[in-house]
Amino acid sequence: KKIKKIGKGRFGTVFSMQEIRTQRIVAIKECDYDTEEEKEIMNREIEVMKDIIRIIRQSTHQSQFIHVVELLGFFVNEDQDKAYLVMELCSGGDLRGYIKNLQKMGSEIGTKKCWEFVTSIVSAVNQLHVIDIIHGDLKPENVLLTEDIKVKLADFGLSRKLQQGKEYMTNRSGTKFAEEYEYQNI
Known part of the structure; x- marks a missing residue:
C-alpha cells in the first residue's frame, strides 16, 4: 500500500509503502523499464545489489556493510x-x-557529525571497492540517512562491477564530477 512519494531521480520515483503481509514500512523505487537504456540501468542496479547482498550474507564481518542500503x-x-x-x-x-x-x-553540520558522515561514506565506498564495485554516482542525493541520522549509500544504477585481470577505460556516466574522487582512488 503506497503511503507517499519520497523522492524522484533521473531513472525512477521512490515511494514509502507498507507491506501488507508484515506491515513493515519500506521504500520502493519504481523505474520505467521500456527503453534499452532504462532496462540496462535497472538490471545493473539489481545485479549489483544482489552481489552486495550475496557477499554480505557470506561475510563473517557483516557489520562492515552497515552503510549500504539493504535490498x-x-x-x-x-x-x-x-x-x-x-x-x-x-x-x-x-x-x-x-x-x-x-x-x-x-x-x-557540526564537526563531529561531519566526520561521522565522512567516515561512514568512505567506509561504504571502501567496502564496495574491496568487492570490486564502483558506485559511479556518489553525491549527497545518493547518501541516505536513517531515522537516527546514520548513513546508507544508495542508487547503484550507474555502478560498475570490475572483473579480475581486466584493465578499465570507461566513459564516465555518473553525475558530473560525482565520480571523480572514486575513480582517482581505486
Whole structure:
C-alpha cells in the first residue's frame, strides 16, 4: 500500500509503502523499464545489489556493510514496463536535504557529525571497492540517512562491477564530477 512519494531521480520515483503481509514500512523505487537504456540501468542496479547482498550474507564481518542500503526484493511488471526495487526505508531523507534543512534553520553540520558522515561514506565506498564495485554516482542525493541520522549509500544504477585481470577505460556516466574522487582512488 503506497503511503507517499519520497523522492524522484533521473531513472525512477521512490515511494514509502507498507507491506501488507508484515506491515513493515519500506521504500520502493519504481523505474520505467521500456527503453534499452532504462532496462540496462535497472538490471545493473539489481545485479549489483544482489552481489552486495550475496557477499554480505557470506561475510563473517557483516557489520562492515552497515552503510549500504539493504535490498529486500525486486520485481518487474512487463505489462506496464516498470521495474521495482524494494529497499529498507531511510526515513531521514538524503544528505542534500539534511544540509538544506540545517541551512534553513541558520545552522550547519557540526564537526563531529561531519566526520561521522565522512567516515561512514568512505567506509561504504571502501567496502564496495574491496568487492570490486564502483558506485559511479556518489553525491549527497545518493547518501541516505536513517531515522537516527546514520548513513546508507544508495542508487547503484550507474555502478560498475570490475572483473579480475581486466584493465578499465570507461566513459564516465555518473553525475558530473560525482565520480571523480572514486575513480582517482581505486
